[in-house]
Amino acid sequence: MSKDAIIGSSMWNNPPEEDIKYLDKALKAYSVMIQQKLMDARKSDQLALILTGTNETDNDLAEDSSSYQNIVVAKEFQSIDMSFIRYINDPNLELGNQEADCIDAIVVATDMLIKKTKGKKFTRKIYLLTDANGPVNMDGFTDIVGEMKALEIQLTVIGFGFHTEEELETMESLEQEMSRCQQSQLAMYKLVKEVDGQVLPINEALQILSHFRSKTVRQVTTFRGNLSIGKSIQIPIFMYTQSTQRTLPTAKKGSAISMQSEEIKDKTMEVLRNTSYFTKDEASDVVEKEQLVKAYRYGKTLVPFNESEEKAMSLETSKGLEIIGFVPVTEIDRESFMGSTYAVTCHPEIVEAQVSLSSFIHAMFEKDACAIARYVRHDNASPKLVCLMPHIKAEKECLIMNILPFSEDVRRFTFPGLPKEEMTAEQSNAFDEWMGSMDLMTAARDEDGDPMELFKPRDTYNVAYQAVYQAIQERVLHPDKPLKELDEELIKHISPLESKKAAESAFTLHNLYKLEMVEKEEAPAARIFASNDFEELEKSLEGVRPGDVTEKSLADSISAEISSVGTADPIGDFNSMINNRKRDLVSKAIKEMSEMIIKIVNESFGDQMYAKACECVVALRKGSVQEQEWEEFNNYLGKLKSSFKGSKRRDGFWQVIKAKEISLISSIECGSSSISPEEKSKFLEDEIETAAPVEEAKDEQEDDDMVDLFIDDDHGDHPFCVCYLLGLE
Template sequence: VGFVQGLPEMSKEAICVILDVGKSMATERDDGTTRMELAKRYVQMLVQAKLLFGAKQDELCMILFGTAVTENKLNEEHPDHYKHIQHVHVFKRPDLDVLETLAAVEAEYAEGDVLDALFVGLELIVSRVRHLKFRKRIFLITDGGGPLEGKAHLEVLANELKHEDVRLNIIGIDFEEQDSDDEDEDEEEEKQPERKRTEKEIENEKLLRKLAEDTGGQVFVGSQAIDALNFIRKRSVKQVHKYKGPLKIGDLEIDVITYGKTAVQNMPSLKKTSQPAEEGGSLDTGVKMERTYWNKLGEEEEEVDREHRTKAYPYGKQLVPFSKADEELLKYTCEAALTILAFVPKESIRRYWCLSTVDCVVAQAEKGLRNGLKFSALIHALKEENLFAVARYIKKRNQKVAFVVLTPETNEEFECLYINQLPFSEDYRDYTFGSFEEKHKPKMEQRVAMRSLVRKMDLTRCEDEDGYEYEGLVMEDIQNPTLQRFYQIVEKRAFDPEAEIEKLDPSVAKSLCPDEQLLKRAKGEIKAVVSAFPLQVVEKAAKKKKRHWREYLDDDVDAKVADDDDDMAKAKKLKSVAAAGEDVKLDKIVADEVDNISSADPVSDLRAMASRKDDPKIITRAISQMLEMIQNLVQNSYGTSDYPKAIECLKALRDVCVTNDESDDFNTGMELLAKSFKSRKSFWDMVVAENLRPIDDTECAGSKYTKTQADEFLAADKEEPADSAPAEPEPEDDDIFDSME
């Protein structure tokens, strides 16, 4: 059925940490650390996760067993039992006090019963939570080296844990790792060093595993414990619905509710504190910002109250006031709605069109089975027909309207529609990139090598050594390294402000590195790509000193540019040109810096701008300026004097557009020229004589003109119809002198 319960289970959690500090925890491990140090690391990660990522209502307490001191509530009621168990931290929001208490914990030489410690922890959780809506968990960290005298009460403890709905998680220090694949047991035994464990530890491990199995709990060992604690480091967020109402399809309505599926996680903001307030012992050390506005009247200043202030927007050199009443008057008013506008083929929606975050749509459970069946039918219909739904989405009253696409999703657990926002026409940006130069175009062998590498590095279908397929990049397991790094440093500096910055946690850094099995499988393809794309070291050219163009003509130019061969050659060339009596044009000196087309030499300016590679938009600007130049030459020509120059500009423009694949701009310009100047017969006859027709698709693949259409563009003008209107008489070159006496 296509509906699920809206809210998840309880978002707040009560955790009891039970840490073994008995004498066996002082045992040194193969890597030189003690079991106590490893256990403290696990607890530290757990507390850090709850401190930084947990909900505000999460609470945590800590119990030590195996201590010389006995301090717990059950021992006060039963003095002969529950000994060597100390309740060191009461239930409260995790803070730095817990970590400071943990840092002072050391292995002791007493022995405490692990089952007694579990009974104490269970009693603490039950008495704290009572009938409140908390998730309840116990984390037991032990090596199983202490006594386990209350074996007869094992079944009673299991029943109590299940009755109170308390989840038991055991982190076993030096427990044996359980392997589900019997074929790999011998290999694992060879890889793992033999651990020094007593018969008591092995026996107690079996009993604890049975307890976890009977209560639906889990036992974590080694790297499994690290992964489990890293999973806790995800922040629990209570889901609040964004929209609750009907999903409209014409006259049909289905009651639905939407929740956020994804959200942007920003870096946490840091609060400023006042050092003088802290030194003075003040409880309120926060820094609050207050802003006041003053109006200067002559030499006096008067503070402006909040009710006398209003917004203003610049319009030219003036400020136009815009009050809240004006905003409300012009604000678009609408009601919350989710209305399907159309059904479109799946292929018509591009993945890169999707904007913003994703919402999830489910049917309202309280509306009954019939409502859920209608919603399920819609999902399956979209799935079977390979369709998406385009809809109008307004989350709340008078909020902005979103244009969205609804995507069906079905799996074994639930059915839903995902909402992705689509762009409006003004949101869409079309970027034009220049074509590859011939020397930079990839060869066929390079394309084949890169295509093979991409397919081999497919993360959706990875294989391990046994040929088992798995997904190489599971989004749920990816952690934000920036946030993890930030929290890691905050925790370190909280204890020691001068502490050095540590390396990134290996469990987090693992997600930043490629999968080793994937790289191993693609070894051959990587070598093929390396050989197909040889890399060369490019020496960084030294920056040339900028010089004014007049310096190249000075008599002492040889001395000034002796250290620069390029500038020397340029200077000598200019001097030889000047000595021969020829004009030295500035355009020849600064051709690479031409940014606009001038009337002096528009053809050279156009080619100089087209040859520049530093600005991708310069070619469009050059074409636009040249078309404007041609129009000005024809429009302002004295008789036909400027027509030849306009024709030369048009020929150069056509060549540049063909070379740079800019047929659309040229053809549009030709259509405007024909519309404006066909009546000037002398000019248009020159256009026809030079065969300056539009660029066809044989010259540029993207042209809208075929060769026949381009020929027909000028063909009608080569032979003028008999009934055509006579052309306007054009002034002759000598007309300007006829009015002179």
């Protein structure tokens, strides 16, 4: 938690050599500081704003003293939000042009911190933005320093037009005449030195503030337990998150009605979410949350589980970190690491734990080994497979833990090999030179001009995060204006480095390999897997010898094209056929689906398969509407009614059709249909005799659907069909 006070002093005197007014720079620095705090602040962090040099006076200390004049507490301590930026950017805000003592402003800020935080654990900071052009009263200087040290207040002075401390101290030692501004600046240097603060010139401060900073996160343990080595060794450990992905802020849903309304005061735009559940069959029936159960898919079926069954199916585990074994570090593939990285340390208050863990870490380091362990964060949590690597630095020793994948987590891809062509020595040297010209280990320069590493992970920030907050701030201040382009500092961090040497090396590679753009050829149409003509299939196999057979899976062969409706997945086969854009299989699909429905109903044991047959009727009707085949479907539905309604064995199927209200296709669904909506609604009740009844199928053994694809009525079973199934083309 932190309490920060920002003191802004009106800076009207601007040296002629400065292109930008001090006040404009101060406002920019203030806005960037607020933006950084909005990005990084925790909910408990608070901020206050104090203005000096104002025409009015408004602070607690001025009420009992003639000092502390022209100082206004613009904002008391409160949570950090966009109101701070709105306040300072208000065009009607009067900053004033009076003189004020900056030391008095620091005392006012210190008094506010005492009243707000005394006896509480807070980080206290004061930021003073000033040109030190006002008077400075050094009375009580020692008391001020003592109070600030007692509260451990961190003071940062951002100076405008400040001389260096060495220059001012030299002038003082030589007893040279100093202007009031120089005297004030020297007083600031003395105060900062006494309280271990810092003075930053405004240009340096803006440069520091414009650099990206990672969010300061409070150090919190994610796991406290024992590291188990065998059954006899238990080392108390603490675990902390070392690195984890920081996600971009998510947008909340707001009310556009509230935003546009002029009658609502103190608009929050917040909306309340109310979720209701309805049954899929009856949309009007509301299902209460207490009546919901979890269900898992098993094929196309939802299998429900209540709470007790859900608990029974969960794996019972115990909290802990248990060593399974050790492997050489070289056997661990870093590309397999999953999720966040954790640091495992010993219990800070148990000396035995510190000695034990340190010995364990050094032993692993000397053996160049890492440990494989089973990690369970809390009781009944899913176990994870992790690796523990020794990490030894001068300031700390710990184990670095990364999560390893299980077999189900790994995706094993195979890729075709590259063509094996010999590379000339000239080409090899050109590649070496090109890669060397882009070496990041020497791409940057330090203060002395020596080469240094560029894009270190700890110094490389996600510019997208700061760009989001920059856009949000712009929208708050200017809701009706288009967003500005990204700041130059952001663009610089996301732009590739310009290297003349790398460009020359790339040009050399281009000339050596004669690289040209190759247009991608369109892939030929896939060969139709199953031919209805046996002779055509036999011709395609001419000249094929048994030794030429290659391995080819059945699934790969079938996936070429669906050409008939089978019993395994009739709906999927039917939809694939009517959506086929290479061949017109609509009529065939409708005919075979119609026959398949009759077959399913007649071979059903009681009403066991009625639901599946009914789903097929629905799919057939939907496809008929899609393909404008309304007449064929209507005739077929009439046959179903004539055959099954009132039947001793299969009347139950017609009752299912009736319950689902599957009726004729009317002119509303297909414009060319001759069936009116009234005829459609009466169909399920009226008797019709126009269609001949469907004969019930005789009880015959069902042939395998896959074999049927290869059997011709004239030729019977043919061995070549089986060969093709195994992979002949």
